[in-house]
Amino acid sequence: MLNVRLFEMEKFLNTSYEEELTSRLQEAQEKLQTGSGAGGEFTGWVHLPESYDREEFARILAAAKRIQSDSQALVVVGIGGSYLGARGVIDCLCSPNYNLKKKSTPNVYFIGNGLSADALQETLDLVSDVDFSVNVISKSGTTTEPAVAFRFFREALEKKYGKEAAGRRIYATTDKARGALKSLADAEGWETFVVPDEIGGRYSVLTAVGLLPIAVAGVDIEALMAGAAEMMRTCARGGLDCPAWRYAAARYALYQAGRSVELLACYDPAFRFMSEWWKQLYGESEGKEGKGLFPASVDFTADLHSMGQYIQEGRRLMLETVVRLGASDSELRVPRDETDGDGLNFLAGETMDFIRDRAMEGTLLAHTEGGVPNLIVEADGKTPAALGQLIYFFEYACGLSGYLLGVNPFDQPGVEAYKKNMFALLGKPGYEQRRTELEAKLNR
């Protein structure tokens, strides 16, 4: 079971901080469990691992099987919460080299998560001479980045297969009843999956949003959900031995004590996009009303040779949360070298994991000594079930954290600002007045 370890926290916090926060944690707990807090209409993820729609889940598995049998590539069109969760899980469990590796499952390409012409063109090229399917993920169907990308890939599919056969290769994950994409999908007869009303994008990885691409990559999504359900039961009990409580309490207390940046660290490069998922989860949930820890991430040990200097001796802004994934899939042992020119024969025969774990411990001691408080999230392994636990853990702790901070952890009002400006500058009908104002500012 996932565990949270607080290392030498007495160096940084009054030892009674957990007790002092207990009643506020209990309050936050009740808000999450009953949906009675700010944004409570978006707490559908809280009970999701046991309440999810089994019929749809079976359709996801069937669709994944179909895509695996008729496609060499799946193009996933989505941005934000419709991108990072699936990418994070696939990278973590199947490797960041997934698309390069020999395997029996389709390549998975993520697109529509930006506005790069080169990224679009390259992905179009990558699927030009293989059989492919498209999973377009958008609640409304009108978000600019995925909507534009979907136009290109729908066109490519229809050119390749004809309109009808192309339709059997399009899977739309969208609103259950309303919106541009749902209407289009129904009119065209595409298979649809649901982005639930009561679950915001950044909490949606365990819905069809994440599950379909993840299943196509061959990950056991039943195990993923079972792991999440396990953690859900732990979190439902709450209390000071609940890992989500402990994490939420420590990071909040450190924030109150003056820390402003939380650095998520992992010793497995496959975790990079899980960290990106985490950044959205926490940044978007907490970063409002001038509050919140700034979320950043590092890939160790690589970044010990880049950000390491700052962490050790720069401004003391940070707390560090280390995700420990457990045993690697591969058990490589360091080869002996007769000449021992590099002086590493004292490691010959040791596993890479042994070296990695000593690096982690050494860093923990060094950074703590350097004045950076360290929280360690010990995952139950590098398996679908363990990742399910970890995902739910971070989601639940994030909900608690938002309520401790006194914000609505489920809205994101600030995301609209750039969109409105962009629409105006793009000449979208109805934005004429704003356009004139903005262009004047830009040309000043």
Next chain:
Amino acid sequence: MLNVRLFEMEKFLNTSYEEELTSRLQEAQEKLQTGSGAGGEFTGWVHLPESYDREEFARILAAAKRIQSDSQALVVVGIGGSYLGARGVIDCLCSPNYNLKKKSTPNVYFIGNGLSADALQETLDLVSDVDFSVNVISKSGTTTEPAVAFRFFREALEKKYGKEAAGRRIYATTDKARGALKSLADAEGWETFVVPDEIGGRYSVLTAVGLLPIAVAGVDIEALMAGAAEMMRTCARGGLDCPAWRYAAARYALYQAGRSVELLACYDPAFRFMSEWWKQLYGESEGKEGKGLFPASVDFTADLHSMGQYIQEGRRLMLETVVRLGASDSELRVPRDETDGDGLNFLAGETMDFIRDRAMEGTLLAHTEGGVPNLIVEADGKTPAALGQLIYFFEYACGLSGYLLGVNPFDQPGVEAYKKNMFALLGKPGYEQRRTELEAKLNR
């Protein structure tokens, strides 16, 4: 030519801040130009774009040609400054999809930049049935991560080709005269390239350290150096119209005014690892003595849908530096869709770059309005010459910044702390006493 634009800076800074910093900038300028400041023995990169060793440069081009002709893959073994620069340039100019794309140049795999068994095993698998070469990059040859990885890949090469032929596929970039790797290379007859004494790892991308892998990927390294030389001449003149002066002055003034995080943003996902290179450059140069801006990065527009909320409305910690790369290689235009279900036909026929640039402007206005000062680095395009300019620009501005901050921008004393602990915990001979102490702390 690269340009730095400061947008509505009068909102955040006294308009006279540049003038007030002029004499201190001039001082820093002289230290860099003459090598008379702290760490002056490591300012070899300042004149490098004109003083570099032409004979070695020709050997780099020849080696790249040889690798291109006899290898389907190049394995680059290195960490920190021996990793991020080459990775950044290749991703940026050849695409993050470089290894997936059809092309006439070898795949390039980066390894030895961490301790992941899975990453090692996967890379061993990826080269198992292709012809490959290895470029091992390490000043000393004893840094744990690359040294351990090199043992695996040397063994793989020797198994595949036999010791002698394997030796013709190993390229060692290392100290010119001393150290474990240089001795080994000389003994084995491997071709060697030089990590200059007077250039630290994070400033070394335009030496053989970066140039060999970059050339193997087919990038025009002569154009890269020419671009750097152009920027070198601009920086050598200095003055308040020099982009490096302007950038260094603005970020320092904002730091003095209370900003603690610098966020590097780019609208091209291919820039991700250039941002990682930048983080090492600035984090390692400035993050000492309890000082320095914390360097973080975002990939727009993707991260406008994750970190965007925090940037718009979270704690006002940040300044934002936006790198604008210019025109994409591909000129894709948005397809018209008869039904216009997504409401985007007002964009039909527009290029992706047009949309991206309006998104950038819209974001600039939104973030500035939200209280985040924006500096814009307008690169001269997405070409080797423009990237050469950009690299030198960031290096030079970093040197200036370090001196403004009052630190030695060329050392990294804090990087040793984790290493010493790691060696002790790994049981390295000579660290017995420390091991006992550390283990006691861990088991407390």
